[in-house]
Amino acid sequence: MGKNLTKRSEDYSKWYNELVSKADLAENSAVRGCMVIKPYGYAIWEKMQAQLDKMFKETGHENAYFPLFIPKSYLSKEAAHVDGFAKECAVVTHYRLKNAEDGSGVIVDPEAKLEEELIVRPTSETIIWDTYRKWIQSYRDLPILVNQWANVVRWELRTRMFLRTSEFLWQEGHTAHETKEEAIKEAEQMMHVYAEFAETFMGVPVIKGVKTDSERFAGAVETYCIEALMQDGKALQAGTSHFLGQNFAKAFDVKYTTREGKQEHVWATSWGVSTRLMGALIMMHSDDNGLVLPPKLAPIQVVIVPIHKGEEQLDAISERVNPLVKELRSKGISVKFDDRDTYKPGWKFNEYELKGVPLRLAIGMRDMENNTYELARRDTLSKEVVSADGVVERIEGLLDEIQETIYKKAVDYRDSHITEVNNFDEFKELLETKGGFLSAHWDGTTATEDKIKELTKATIRCIPLNFKEENGVCVYSGKPSKQRVLFAKAY
Amino acid sequence: MGKNLTKRSEDYSKWYNELVSKADLAENSAVRGCMVIKPYGYAIWEKMQAQLDKMFKETGHENAYFPLFIPKSYLSKEAAHVDGFAKECAVVTHYRLKNAEDGSGVIVDPEAKLEEELIVRPTSETIIWDTYRKWIQSYRDLPILVNQWANVVRWELRTRMFLRTSEFLWQEGHTAHETKEEAIKEAEQMMHVYAEFAETFMGVPVIKGVKTDSERFAGAVETYCIEALMQDGKALQAGTSHFLGQNFAKAFDVKYTTREGKQEHVWATSWGVSTRLMGALIMMHSDDNGLVLPPKLAPIQVVIVPIHKGEEQLDAISERVNPLVKELRSKGISVKFDDRDTYKPGWKFNEYELKGVPLRLAIGMRDMENNTYELARRDTLSKEVVSADGVVERIEGLLDEIQETIYKKAVDYRDSHITEVNNFDEFKELLETKGGFLSAHWDGTTATEDKIKELTKATIRCIPLNFKEENGVCVYSGKPSKQRVLFAKAY
Numbered sequence: 012m013g014k015n016l017t018k019r020s021e022d023y024s025k026w027y028n029e030l031v032s033k034a035d036l037a038e039n040s041a042v043r044g045c046m047v048i049k050p051y052g053y054a055i056w057e058k059m060q061a062q063l064d065k066m067f068k069e070t071g072h073e074n075a076y077f078p079l080f081i082p083k084s085y086l087s088k089e090a091a092h093v094d095g096f097a098k099e100c101a102v103v104t105h106y107r108l109k110n111a112e113d114g115s116g117v118i119v120d121p122e123a124k125l126e127e128e129l130i131v132r133p134t135s136e137t138i139i140w141d142t143y144r145k146w147i148q149s150y151r152d153l154p155i156l157v158n159q160w161a162n163v164v165r166w167e168l169r170t171r172m173f174l175r176t177s178e179f180l181w182q183e184g185h186t187a188h189e190t191k192e193e194a195i196k197e198a199e200q201m202m203h204v205y206a207e208f209a210e211t212f213m214g215v216p217v218i219k220g221v222k223t224d225s226e227r228f229a230g231a232v233e234t235y236c237i238e239a240l241m242q243d244g245k246a247l248q249a250g251t252s253h254f255l256g257q258n259f260a261k262a263f264d265v266k267y268t269t270r271e272g273k274q275e276h277v278w279a280t281s282w283g284v285s286t287r288l289m290g291a292l293i294m295m296h297s298d299d300n301g302l303v304l305p306p307k308l309a310p311i312q313v314v315i316v317p318i319h320k321g322e323e324q325l326d327a328i329s330e331r332v333n334p335l336v337k338e339l340r341s342k343g344i345s346v347k348f349d350d351r352d353t354y355k356p357g358w359k360f361n362e363y364e365l366k367g368v369p370l371r372l373a374i375g376m377r378d379m380e381n382n383t384y385e386l387a388r389r390d391t392l393s394k395e396v397v398s399a400d401g402v403v404e405r406i407e408g409l410l411d412e413i414q415e416t417i418y419k420k421a422v423d424y425r426d427s428h429i430t431e432v433n434n435f436d437e438f439k440e441l442l443e444t445k446g447g448f449l450s451a452h453w454d455g456t457t458a459t460e461d462k463i464k465e466l467t468k469a470t471i472r473c474i475p476l477n478f479k480e481e482n483g484v485c486v487y488s489g490k491p492s493k494q495r496v497l498f499a500k501a502y
Numbered sequence: 503m504g505k506n507l508t509k510r511s512e513d514y515s516k517w518y519n520e521l522v523s524k525a526d527l528a529e530n531s532a533v534r535g536c537m538v539i540k541p542y543g544y545a546i547w548e549k550m551q552a553q554l555d556k557m558f559k560e561t562g563h564e565n566a567y568f569p570l571f572i573p574k575s576y577l578s579k580e581a582a583h584v585d586g587f588a589k590e591c592a593v594v595t596h597y598r599l600k601n602a603e604d605g606s607g608v609i610v611d612p613e614a615k616l617e618e619e620l621i622v623r624p625t626s627e628t629i630i631w632d633t634y635r636k637w638i639q640s641y642r643d644l645p646i647l648v649n650q651w652a653n654v655v656r657w658e659l660r661t662r663m664f665l666r667t668s669e670f671l672w673q674e675g676h677t678a679h680e681t682k683e684e685a686i687k688e689a690e691q692m693m694h695v696y697a698e699f700a701e702t703f704m705g706v707p708v709i710k711g712v713k714t715d716s717e718r719f720a721g722a723v724e725t726y727c728i729e730a731l732m733q734d735g736k737a738l739q740a741g742t743s744h745f746l747g748q749n750f751a752k753a754f755d756v757k758y759t760t761r762e763g764k765q766e767h768v769w770a771t772s773w774g775v776s777t778r779l780m781g782a783l784i785m786m787h788s789d790d791n792g793l794v795l796p797p798k799l800a801p802i803q804v805v806i807v808p809i810h811k812g813e814e815q816l817d818a819i820s821e822r823v824n825p826l827v828k829e830l831r832s833k834g835i836s837v838k839f840d841d842r843d844t845y846k847p848g849w850k851f852n853e854y855e856l857k858g859v860p861l862r863l864a865i866g867m868r869d870m871e872n873n874t875y876e877l878a879r880r881d882t883l884s885k886e887v888v889s890a891d892g893v894v895e896r897i898e899g900l901l902d903e904i905q906e907t908i909y910k911k912a913v914d915y916r917d918s919h920i921t922e923v924n925n926f927d928e929f930k931e932l933l934e935t936k937g938g939f940l941s942a943h944w945d946g947t948t949a950t951e952d953k954i955k956e957l958t959k960a961t962i963r964c965i966p967l968n969f970k971e972e973n974g975v976c977v978y979s980g981k982p983s984k985q986r987v988l989f990a991k992a993y
């Protein structure tokens with residue numbers, strides 16, 4: 012059949028771009044750096060959203076919506092924040108167009124200049140904390156546990172679909188608390204929620220940790236993160252959760268009356284995941300034949316393809332298939348019976364393989380006679396002939412099995428790509444040959460971190476949370492260190 | 503108790519603004535014309551979204567996502583469209599800020615000027631049809647039935663929360679078809695879907711019709727609409743569905759190979775409803791005590807308030823209430839047991855009345871002895887004492903009854919406010935005294951329509967679809983007419 016898909020071993024990056032395009036997930040738009048998320052890609056994102064939203068609500072959060080635009084002066088109110096986000100942003104300066112006098116089209120009306128420019132939100136801490144000032148008077152108003160699903164814009168010079176785009180979709184949680192302890196607990200909780208989502212639903216194993224000073228969110232005291240490892244040995248940050256201390260409460264003067272009647276600044280967190288998760292999902296499990304999707308997030312879990320000549324055979328097949336479709340749907344399984352006559356079975360097999368549908372059922376005239384189906388797994392590409400009698404149970408069992416199998420495969424890959432390194436020559440060599448996470452001692456300085464990045468392009472992905480204390484010496488500077496950290500090249 | 507809510511009869515407009523604010527639905531933000539949708543308001547919008555999304559999918563539509571930004575030149579490609587939308591829009595001219603040299607904050611970096619300005623989408627026909635050109639080659643690629651949930655911006659000088667804001671949330675469907683007939687059928691279908699949603703879920707009766715030339719969507723051949731009538735006698739356009747002909751296909755050069763092998767331009771529709779529906783929902787049923795929500799869209803359908811002294815009594819009440827809560831939830835009823843000690847029962851009664859919770863259950867020590875609850879309906883404010891044994895069935899029955907009752911009340915109001923008018927003096931008088939829809943003959947010219955608007959502020963809300971043909975003379979010009987149309991002052 013041939014999908015004309017570049018092999019991963021040939022050019023991983025090209026393979027990814029082709030896959031995104033050929034599997035109908037997304038495409039570039041006329042606006043530099045902004046993508047169109049196509050219906051099939053969006054259907055996966057909707058499944059991710061629905062599950063995340065459920066988990067946010069189960070942990071007590073509510074959704075709300077804040078303005079797209081942020082007054083320019085707001086960005087300056089938190090010193091670290093403006094350095095991180097003012098650099099690359101979309102600036103609205105005018106609010107009207109008018110017809111060009113030469114009839115050539117429309118031009119910006121110079122008389123419609125805004126007094127203060129508006130920034131298209133790159134993240135919403137500033138506008139939200141400006142709002143929270145009005146919502147919070149006393150401890151009775153706390154905690155505020157709010158999430159927003161929204162689009163944000165960060166002007167990127169080098170973009171890649173899903174992984175780095177100027178506009179992207181995300182959720183951003185913004186919470187307000189009475190105490191430091193409660194805020195830290197919240198930030199940690201959301202890191203765990205993200206990890207559970209990544210592992211249980213996306214089948215993507217992650218390492219939990221905290222960021223170093225230089226990789227921390229602009230305005231945060233601590234950034235918790237989950238880091239995944241892609242098939243090419245590069246790391247991908249899949250989600251972050253920030254303990255913001257009182258930085259934004261101070262910048263926007265948000266105080267509350269404590270239980271003891273004092274005035275205190277409020278404690279904050281923020282946390283987010285984005286359509287970047289789509290990039291991780293695509294890269295994690297897919298192969299040279301196309302996408303491989305975890306059953307829990309696949310828009311179509313089972314596709315049924317009839318193999319027939321003429322209308323009469325199709326009618327007979329449909330009569331057998333329709334009750335099966337109904338039964339699968341009643342069990343919450345998403346199934347598509349592709350009885351289109353405009354495409355041949357071989358074309359369809361190819362198409363659903365490319366699109367990563369976990370299970371494919373084929374049924375021809377011999378299957379009709381034998382009361383069977385041919386069942387094909389997308390992840391292993393293996394096939395089996397099953398009796399129509401037990402097919403529903405077999406499908407249910409296989410969907411669970413595929414979810415587990417692809418997760419375990421990803422765990423194995425990840426575990427075999429965390430390598431302890433104790434000297435810098437080895438560090439550099441392993442980074443180029445094996446890739447993955449390099450577990451190495453680091454002296455704790457930004458200077459060393461920068462130097463290693465400059466020499467190798469590897470950054471500290473995180474200081475893992477559950478690593479043991481261990482005395483050692485920094486892999487670069489030779490200075491003393493108490494814990495290993497994880498280095499990697501990253502997306 | 504007193505909500506300090508202005509009475510509708512005193513100042514309807516002030517009542518609305520206070521209600522939006524006091525019921526925690528939304529508030530103004532620091533950005534002119536942009537609102538913050540608060541968690542309680544957003545929870546209602548989420549319920550509306552979920553139901554609409556279900557109805558769109560049941561009619562074969564899929565969701566996708568297109569860029570926030572539209573290149574300025576795109577707007578000019580469809581002549582009528584640019585006239586309608588270029589006037590008031592947010593224009594992005596730069597993509598970077600930098601530190602001011604005097605240290606006063608950040609300024610726009612003059613070197614980061616975009617070659618072509620970007621418009622924040624006021625609606626997405628142009629960027630979407632630019633994309634469809636790549637998706638459509640042959641009739642096999644049609645129809646395309648796509649919807650997008652998104653934020654849009656139209657720079658408004660006079661804004662009102664939910665009803666008219668510079669940024670608002672909406673869905674916009676954009677479909678592409680082989681034939682004119684199929685596209686018209688689609689546009690009509692979506693008008694019917696909107697009407698069904700408004701009536702069955704929002705409890706808002708609507709009149710279906712088409713817009714006149716001057717009220718039509720910029721770029722449409724025909725605009726179908728649903729029009730509702732608010733309690734103050736003003737009409738509100740609740741949704742529109744446009745048959746776009748081949749206008750956008752021609753502007754963006756989107757052709758397909760027909761079944762006969764010819765090249766033809768594609769036929770289009772677009773359709774949308776927005777957070778404006780929230781305004782209609784709020785105004786339709788609410789009263790001087792606060793919000794009245796239809797049970798099908800209420801975030802909390804039943805609230806249970808304990809009346810007790812001390813922990814021991816609360817424990818006893820909780821023991822009785824907890825299994826009820828569980829049973830109601832198992833039936834899909836959204837219930838809140840408000841056992842907070844920080845607020846008194848009277849405060850809570852007031853709060854949930856203001857927030858429009860359809861049913862309130864109160865339980866005190868006497869109810870404990872008698873095995874009863876006090877059940878209060880929000881719509882009629884009537885109370886009854888019910889046995890705990892049959893309370894679940896009673897609640898289920900009442901939720902249905904409330905949904906029906908408020909809809910019928912709205913239908914009665916609407917029906918008694920459609921008045922046939924046959925001369926212009928009567929027209930002017932009725933508009934000021936009774937309001938509502940005035941059903942009058944019109945000569946079909948924009949000149950007459952404009953003149954009537956100038957003299958009375960009334961516009962033609964629609965040419966109703968199911969009105970009978972009837973010969974008459976125009977209420978203003980005296981020229982011949984074949985059908986009555988509906989005039990009203992409108993939001």
Ligand SMILES: [Zn+2]
Nearest residue numbers: 260261264265
């Ligand atoms: Zn302060």
Ligand SMILES: [Zn+2]
Nearest residue numbers: 751752755756
């Ligand atoms: Zn053309």
